[in-house]
Amino acid sequence: MRSVVQRVKRASVTVNGQTVGQITDGLLVLLAVGQGDSVNDLTWMVDKLVGLRIFEDEEGKMNRSILDMGGELLVVSQFTLYGDCRKGKRPSFSSAAPPEQAKEMFEKSVEAIRSYGLKVETGIFQAEMDVELINDGPVTILLDSEKKF
Template sequence: MKVVVQRSKKAAVTVNNEVVGKIENGLMLLVGITHNDTEEDAKYTAEKVANLRIFENDEGKMTHSLIDVEGQALSVSQFTLYGDCSKGRRPNFMSAAKPDHALEIYEAFNRYLEEQGIKVETGRFGAMMDITFTNDGPVTLIVESK
């Protein structure tokens, strides 16, 4: 499991000109699932994301987590995170999980975030989505399951 974590001042995802998820102050999360990811991977990754100390204190040091700042998360499933660009010019997506498995693990990831008291908004799984956000910092990290 791979999650691109972007600290965000605001973020929104739109499908067919309809806003389906939006947040203020928190994290924009692009979530990739591979074939052998499990609920344990979802739990580990969600706990890691929720507790990353990437929000600044009054002195400008990153000491606070999403939980500490009572931030929100916009979680968007992103199978292209497992695109292999090592050969040729067209990415190979063979490492991305099949939709049924990916949806199960993606929903578990979001549920584990919510269990930690985080408000989670989502995109629409499998849809073409437009995402807009303001990256705060900018701060962008990649979190992977064990």
Template sequence: MKALIQRVCSASVDISGERVGEIGPGIMLLLGVEKTDSESQADKLLDKVLAYRIFSDEDGKMNLNLQQVGGGLLVVSQFTLVADTRKGLRPSFSSGATPEQGERLYDYFVEQARARHAEVATGRFAAEMQVGLVNDGPVTFLLETN
């Protein structure tokens, strides 16, 4: 399972001109699910996302996590994140989860996030989405479970 996280001033997701998810300051998370992923890996990834120290303290050091700053979390499914791009000029998605497995684990991740964090917004699984964000820093990290 992979999560590309970005520290944002704000982020939003629109589908067909309708705003379906939006946060102010916090983390915009693109979630990619691979066929070998499980609920246990989703739990580990969520633990890391919520505790990852990417927000500045009073000294300007990245010492605070999402829960400490009370930021929002916007979770967007992103199957292209699991693409193998090492060879050729076309990405391979052979390691990606099936749509059914991907949706199940995406929904599980979001459900667990909502149980543990106050502000969680989402996109819509497998939808054609327009994602907007103001990256703060810029600060971007790729988190993976294996």
């Protein structure tokens, strides 16, 4: 699994002119599922997301997690994180999981994050979405379960 994690002051996702998810003070997570990703990848990713210490403490150091601050998450499915541009000019997405598998893993990831008691909003799987955000910092982190060791 891969994700781009952005610390945000606010973020929203719109489909066909309708806001389907929005948050304040938290994380925007663009999440992709790859071929062969397992429950172990999902568990690693969720644990990393909820424990990632990228929020400032009283001394201004990045020392607090989304759990520590009780923030919100907007999680958006984004298979294009598996775009491979090494050959040619058009990305290949052959490393991305098929839609059925990706949707199931995405939904399980959202459920797992919610199990921590956090507010989680989402986009709509496979929809054309407009994502807006006010990046806080900016702080942007890349996570990849294939590179966990």
